[in-house]
Amino acid sequence: MANFIFLPILALINLLFLLTTVHSNSFETKATQFFNSGHTNNWAVLVCTSRFWFNYRHVANVLSVYRSVKRLGIPDSHIVLMLADDMACNHRNPKPATVFSHKNMELNVYGDDVEVDYRGYEVTVENFLRVLTGRLPPSTPRSKRLLSDDRSNILIYLTGHGGNGFLKFQDSEEISNVELADAFEQMWQKRRYNELLFIIDTCQGASMYERFYSPNIMALASSQVGEDSLSHQPDLAIGVHLMDRYTFYLLEFLEDIHPASQANMNDLFKVCPKSQCVSTPGHRTDLFLRDPRSVLITDFFGSVRKVEITREAVNLTSAAEQPVEATSIRKEPKSEPLSYVDQLPVAEIIHQKPKQKDWHPPDGFILGLWTLILLVFFKTYGIKHLKHIF
Amino acid sequence: WGISRLPALWLKLKRLSLVGRLRRGTEGKWPRLPDSCEEELLIRPLHSGDIYASFQFRTLWDTDFLHQGKKVSHYRLFPKSLGQVLSKFSVRELHISFTQGYWRTMQWGQPIVPSPPGAELWVWFHNTVADVDGNWKELTNVLSGIFCASLNFIDSTNTVQPSASFKPLGLGNATDHRFLRYATLPREIVCTENLTPWKKLLPCGSKAGLAVLMKSEKLFHSSFHSQAVHIRPVCKDWQCSSTAWELRQTLNVVFDLYTSGQGKKEWSLFKMFSRTLTEACPLASSSKVYVDVTDNPELFDLSPATSVLNTAVVLGDRRTYSVYDLTQKETFGQLRSLNLVLRWKGESDMLRPLLHAERYVAGFGLQTGEIHTLIYNNHPYRAFPVLLLDSVPWYLRLYIHTLTVTSKTRENKPSYIHYQPSKDRLRPHLLEMLVQLPPHSVTEVTVQFERALLKWTEYTPDPNHGFYVGSSVISALVPSVVAMDTNNTQERPLFSSFFPTKEESSYFVRVYTEPLLVNLPTPDFSMPYNVICLTCTVVAVGYGSFYNLLTRTFQVEEPSQPLAKRLANVIRRIRGVPLL
Numbered sequence: 001m002a003n004f005i006f007l008p009i010l011a012l013i014n015l016l017f018l019l020t021t022v023h024s025n026s027f028e029t030k031a032t033q034f035f036n037s038g039h040t041n042n043w044a045v046l047v048c049t050s051r052f053w054f055n056y057r058h059v060a061n062v063l064s065v066y067r068s069v070k071r072l073g074i075p076d077s078h079i080v081l082m083l084a085d086d087m088a089c090n091h092r093n094p095k096p097a098t099v100f101s102h103k104n105m106e107l108n109v110y111g112d113d114v115e116v117d118y119r120g121y122e123v124t125v126e127n128f129l130r131v132l133t134g135r136l137p138p139s140t141p142r143s144k145r146l147l148s149d150d151r152s153n154i155l156i157y158l159t160g161h162g163g164n165g166f167l168k169f170q171d172s173e174e175i176s177n178v179e180l181a182d183a184f185e186q187m188w189q190k191r192r193y194n195e196l197l198f199i200i201d202t203c204q205g206a207s208m209y210e211r212f213y214s215p216n217i218m219a220l221a222s223s224q225v226g227e228d229s230l231s232h233q234p235d236l237a238i239g240v241h242l243m244d245r246y247t248f249y250l251l252e253f254l255e256d257i258h259p260a261s262q263a264n265m266n267d268l269f270k271v272c273p274k275s276q277c278v279s280t281p282g283h284r285t286d287l288f289l290r291d292p293r294s295v296l297i298t299d300f301f302g303s304v305r306k307v308e309i310t311r312e313a314v315n316l317t318s319a320a321e322q323p324v325e326a327t328s329i330r331k332e333p334k335s336e337p338l339s340y341v342d343q344l345p346v347a348e349i350i351h352q353k354p355k356q357k358d359w360h361p362p363d364g365f366i367l368g369l370w371t372l373i374l375l376v377f378f379k380t381y382g383i384k385h386l387k388h389i390f
Numbered sequence: 391w392g393i394s395r396l397p398a399l400w401l402k403l404k405r406l407s408l409v410g411r412l413r414r415g416t417e418g419k420w421p422r423l424p425d426s427c428e429e430e431l432l433i434r435p436l437h438s439g440d441i442y443a444s445f446q447f448r449t450l451w452d453t454d455f456l457h458q459g460k461k462v463s464h465y466r467l468f469p470k471s472l473g474q475v476l477s478k479f480s481v482r483e484l485h486i487s488f489t490q491g492y493w494r495t496m497q498w499g500q501p502i503v504p505s506p507p508g509a510e511l512w513v514w515f516h517n518t519v520a521d522v523d524g525n526w527k528e529l530t531n532v533l534s535g536i537f538c539a540s541l542n543f544i545d546s547t548n549t550v551q552p553s554a555s556f557k558p559l560g561l562g563n564a565t566d567h568r569f570l571r572y573a574t575l576p577r578e579i580v581c582t583e584n585l586t587p588w589k590k591l592l593p594c595g596s597k598a599g600l601a602v603l604m605k606s607e608k609l610f611h612s613s614f615h616s617q618a619v620h621i622r623p624v625c626k627d628w629q630c631s632s633t634a635w636e637l638r639q640t641l642n643v644v645f646d647l648y649t650s651g652q653g654k655k656e657w658s659l660f661k662m663f664s665r666t667l668t669e670a671c672p673l674a675s676s677s678k679v680y681v682d683v684t685d686n687p688e689l690f691d692l693s694p695a696t697s698v699l700n701t702a703v704v705l706g707d708r709r710t711y712s713v714y715d716l717t718q719k720e721t722f723g724q725l726r727s728l729n730l731v732l733r734w735k736g737e738s739d740m741l742r743p744l745l746h747a748e749r750y751v752a753g754f755g756l757q758t759g760e761i762h763t764l765i766y767n768n769h770p771y772r773a774f775p776v777l778l779l780d781s782v783p784w785y786l787r788l789y790i791h792t793l794t795v796t797s798k799t800r801e802n803k804p805s806y807i808h809y810q811p812s813k814d815r816l817r818p819h820l821l822e823m824l825v826q827l828p829p830h831s832v833t834e835v836t837v838q839f840e841r842a843l844l845k846w847t848e849y850t851p852d853p854n855h856g857f858y859v860g861s862s863v864i865s866a867l868v869p870s871v872v873a874m875d876t877n878n879t880q881e882r883p884l885f886s887s888f889f890p891t892k893e894e895s896s897y898f899v900r901v902y903t904e905p906l907l908v909n910l911p912t913p914d915f916s917m918p919y920n921v922i923c924l925t926c927t928v929v930a931v932g933y934g935s936f937y938n939l940l941t942r943t944f945q946v947e948e949p950s951q952p953l954a955k956r957l958a959n960v961i962r963r964i965r966g967v968p969l970l
Binding site: 095119139344 | 565
């Protein structure tokens with residue numbers, strides 16, 4: 001009789017112990033996760049390499065990733081956006097200042113707040129490699145530089161037309177997978193990244209990450225070697241295909257991610273299986289030191305900061321009164337009233353002598369000089385030498 | 391950044407305006423702050439049924455950027471990015487504009503702020519600068535980062551130094567043209583990515599005041615869109631003994647009757663911008679909307695009506711404006727929003743502008759051509775001089791000996807010509823002429839050119855599109871019908887005080903022609919690839935066969951026998967009988 005009462009009590013006590021240990025384990029896992037990812041800032045380099053109106057979908061691809069990355073917290077100052085052609089304000093666009101990703105014009109990925117750093121003819125292989133390696137001319141503005149350090153996680157997204165081992169830039173040049181691998185190695189040696197996520201959406205995209213050899217790079221591609229990446233759906237009003245399949249489903253996946261999301265890279269690898277994409281997306285994680293299961297999506301796509309919420313109030317001192325410079329106190333020297341310049345001073349212009357930077361000898365000087373030389377010569381040596389000249 | 395900081399910034403704005411009001415209440419006297427800003431919107435219905443909206447935002451700041459000793463560090467209304475640019479490069483005046491579309495002078499009249507298609511940048515440097523070209527190069531790079539435009543393509547091949555045009559628009563008397571640089575990029579595209587940083591330079595951003603109307607989906611769906619930044623020193627007060635810095639941000643847009651107006655001659659703020667006005671910018675000292683009602687009531691009627699009228703002489707014409715003051719609460723009415731509606735009532739005839747110009751390329755083939763510039767003087771009896779500035783890229787080799795200027799089929803000799811020939815790959819042609827236009831006439835300027843063949847790496851990725859030649863600039867003092875107001879220091883609406891007026895009988899105007907699109911002889915870029923394929927094929931077939939013939943021997947091989955014979959042979963071998 002007593003056993004019947006004793007056993008459930010024992011079971012209950014055991015259960016309580018188990019619960020407390022499980023609870024403390026979850027705290028531990030949270031604590032370890034807090035210190036897991038070693039990055040302190042996030043950067044994104046998003047490149048569209050195709051020109052011309054029928055490559056609308058490549059610009060839409062990049063802009064949809066730009067939109068997701070901005071929504072999850074990476075600011076414009078940390079995004080280098082390169083668009084090889086302008087689709088939004090293109091004269092063939094029936095709705096100017098918009099770039100749509102879904103047909104029937106459901107989602108405008110261009111938006112109202114977009115900053116493109118490299119546009120048009122500036123998107124070249126040289127500029128792309130210079131941005132990655134940081135070897136830019138000294139007068140390049142900050143918004144065009146990738147100012148990452150050894151604790152930055154960088155997301156690199158490339159889209160365009162590609163082939164086995166190369167990616168075409170603007171219909172006139174190409175970047176090969178060897179060049180790209182070397183650029184990443186330069187970045188590693190200069191400590192320009194902590195971890196790098198490389199996504200490419202082109203035909204035969206997997207060939208671009210075959211040659212990587214630097215540590216801490218994870219790569220995804222939309223198709224294997226020998227396969228083409230296909231486009232998703234055309235819009236009949238705009239007249240071109242709006243997005244590529246892989247990025248379309250990637251956008252759908254990213255729309256569900258919010259800054260506190262715990263989705264990890266394994267979910268990203270499952271985006272767009274062969275049934276939806278027709279091509280087989282591939283990925284490469286052998287160079288990555290951490291387990292992809294423990295890498296959060298927001299480690300690369302978002303800019304998640306570790307914040308500590310404090311409940312105590314802080315007293316702000318009132319703003320110091322700016323010493324307003326009263327103009328009456330300042331004793332200004334009495335100067336003549338200034339005036340505006342005459343915009344078209346006709347008389348002055350007509351009498352203006354053209355300013356010559358180089359000094360030229362007066363007219364006829366060379367001719368006179370030669371005449372003098374000839375005269376002196378014939379005076380000294382006699383006129384009979386004239387027949388040798390003529 | 392933007393999303394999380396929005397509420398904080400909004401609170402800060404509200405607090406500033408609150409503090410301002412409190413201070414006014416307690417002290418009674420408004421302490422004079424060194425900077426102030428004003429905003430205004432001018433709406434002018436055009437005779438073709440289109441509507442022209444011109445925004446101007448002005449910030450005046452009494453400070454000294456060019457002072458060597460003390461660096462300016464506290465910025466309030468003036469944007470810090472531009473202030474740092476001015477002090478670092480010792481800039482005296484900066485004018486930059488981005489335009490999409492071409493201003494049709496014949497249909498729309500003269501613009502308030504003229505601008506050529508593409509990007510245009512002209513800068514006056516201070517006369518203490520030692521290396522103007524170095525400063526210019528760095529300035530263009532910095533501005534390309536600020537405005538998200540490809541201004542870094544401005545280099546010596548498209549920069550010119552005009553000798554008589556583009557006199558400074560601000561105060562000062564030194565006009566040594568060695569400190570002036572002018573460049574245009576006619577190919578530059580303008581889109582939301584240029585509007586976004588432009589809006590961020592405004593004191594109130596795009597959150598309050600007139601800037602809430604600037605929605606890119608509506609602004610770029612127009613016939614003409616131009617945004618500009620003009621920085622110059624102006625008179626600080628009416629005595630004009632010292633200078634203050636003025637930053638003007640202007641945005642001009644012309645909405646088309648058929649694409650934006652759906653064919654109906656009825657315009658409203660909501661139809662144009664898909665927004666209405668709800669309040670003025672709290673940081674602005676004046677915020678006004680002017681509607682040009684000179685043709686009211688015969689042509690259109692305006693609602694909500696207002697009794698405040700203002701007249702101003704603009705571009706040689708006295709025009710009447712209805713003024714809506716957004717700093718007054720009554721302007722917004724019961725609904726707390728202002729939506730101006732203009733309804734057309736009848737037709738009208740087109741006005742003829744006194745000065746306009748056209749330009750086109752004549753000729754055929756890809757070797758030579760001719761540039762024709764036509765300048766029309768529509769004044770019935772007055773002649774006036776115009777200054778024509780042409781900057782042609784080096785790959786169009788101009789033959790200046792073929793330059794002719796004819797008016798009314800007679801030769802018209804210019805009173806001033808400044809020509810600087812081009813140097814291949816170094817600098818463009820610069821041609822400046824002062825031409826007297828006879829009354830009611832067409833003046834034609836023609837010059838022949840030859841097209842150069844570029845090196846194959848110099849072609850753009852889409853060379854079959856063509857190459858652009860920047861617009862010609864025509865600066866003129868056009869005789870005015872009405873006496874112009876020469877008092878530059880009194881309170882005037884911003885749109886009438888853009889160009890300073892010195893005399894009463896004429897006003898200064900700048901007209902831009904169309905840019906030209908010229909095809910250069912383009913090589914076939916697939917040729918190297920085709921040649922390599924063909925040559926390799928020929929070599930492979932020819933040499934390969936030859937090599938095979940020389941190095942391989944031929945051996946006769948017995949064909950394999952059928953199965954029955956093979957079995958029979960096996961049996962015969964066993965039997966010891968000769969094989970088949």
